[in-house]
Amino acid sequence: MRAVIIGNSATAVGAIEALRAVDQRAEVLVISEESHLIYSRPLLSHYLGGEISCSRLAYRASDFYTQHDVTPILETRATAIDVEGHQVLTADGTAIPYDKLLIATGGVPIVPPTPGIDTQGVFTFTRRADVEGILSHLEAHGGKRAVVVGGGMIGIKATDALLKRGMHVTMIELAPRILGAALDSTASRLMTNLLHDAGVDVLTGNTATEIQSRDGRVSGVTLRDGDPIECDVMIFGIGVRPNTALVQGTDIQVNRGIVVDEYMRTSAPDIYAAGDVAEAYDLVVDMNRTVAIWPNAYRQGAIAGAHMVGIETPDQGGVAMNAIEVHGVPAISVGNSNLEDVPDHEFLTDLDERAPRYKRLVLKDNRLVGAILVGRINRAGIYTGLIRQKIDVGASRAALMSEQFGLLSLPDRYRKHVVTGEGIEV
Secondary structure, X not given: OEEEEEOOOHHHHHHHHHHHOOOOOOEEEEEOOOOOOOEOHHHHHHHHOOOOOHHHHEOOOOOHHHHOOEEEEOOOOEEEEEOOOOEEEEOOOOEEEOOEEEEOOOEEEXXXXXXXXXXEOEEEOOOHHHHHHHHHHHHHHOOOEEEEEOOOHHHHHHHHHHHHOOOEEEEEEOOOOOOOOOOOHHHHHHHHHHHHHOOOEEEEOOOEEEEEEEOOEEEEEEEOOOOEEEOOEEEEOOOEEXXXXXXXXXXXXXXXXXXXXXXXXXXXXXXXXXXXXXXXEEOOOOEEEOOOOHHHHHHHHHHHHHHHOOOOOOOOOEOOEEEEEXXXXXXXXXXXXXXXXXXXXXXXXXXXXXXXXXXXXXXXXOEEEEEEEEOOOOOHHHHHHXXXXXXXXXXXXXXXXXXXXXHHHOOHHHHHHHOOOOOOOO
16 A cells, blocks of 8 residues: 655654554655655744754654655655546656545645735745745844734744844734734733733734835835835745645535545545645534644644554544743633634633733633633643533533632543543542
8 A cells, every 4th residue: 555645744744653553564655845854843933033953843853754664755846636546746747656645735825915025035934944044034134123914823923033033023914903813802912012012013904015125135015004114024924724726626625625524534535634734623613624733733644644544533623722922921722712792602701911911711501612821821731621522611610710720620520531540539
């Protein structure tokens, strides 16, 4: 059996490790546009900020492919899938046959069409090559001013990294507030205040309509309201969309992402999709949707890899989770956390503006469906477990917001689920 994986990130690692745990004989090939072996994308902001070296980006050991008997086909772009012929076509005209295929192409950066977009010094922020390009540009040309377009998770991480490099950053967000997809209005305000404290100019309800240049390099942007902003580097950190280009023109079902079942199977035989490109089940909202987070990508890859070799471990569903740090203050959102004024939901909040510290829990039918923690995040794991297991917390409701809330506050049957072992009494 030949398994081909298109993509070279967390999803591929999950698939390879799950597949090899069962089958040592299958032929496994990985096709990737990048020249690098597997690295951790969540660490890219720390690399840009100078907190870690390039070597620390490694997600697995350098001999991972050798140890798992995988053939990497790097610096190669897959251009099409011949579904009936069971082969992947590449940009150099090669046809690579497969028995099982996993599409793990992730997401592509969202970059609005903007005059001057090809100017030197304009970057996206999703791959190692992006960071290396930014670092090379700054080393060659210097500069202390940056513009980051996008106030979501990617934009925040890029901004935090540039701050650590001593740069002045202007953040431009089209929406009325930053981090609107992950945080409610209160948490968003706290994070905006922290950015202001760090010296960031946060401009909401605005966007860049033109990129200015001098001597072929970016020198500034013009805003929608006509105001100019000078900069030496510009980063589009708006977000990503599922990279479904490879399946266009096929019968593979695509909605926002490639639609998959509980085993990560697409609508085409022997073809799977997982990670940021896939639209899979989200247990909190009880529907399929894309959840572009690293742990989700690994888990889905493992489910797909196991099923390729006959092991049926159905996906129980993902839970959206985002973690960020601004000016030394951490924030986490889990599940359906940013709902506001929604019928049939209950909202528990505790706010200390000066700390700053904020806790917000969202409940429906006595079950926790979302949580936001700013400043003090040590109970995020417990709340995530309650959301994932859909535990009835009615009997523990009074203790949910307490700083003493912990495992012993939970129902007996849930404690027995998470803590087991000889001699343990919970």
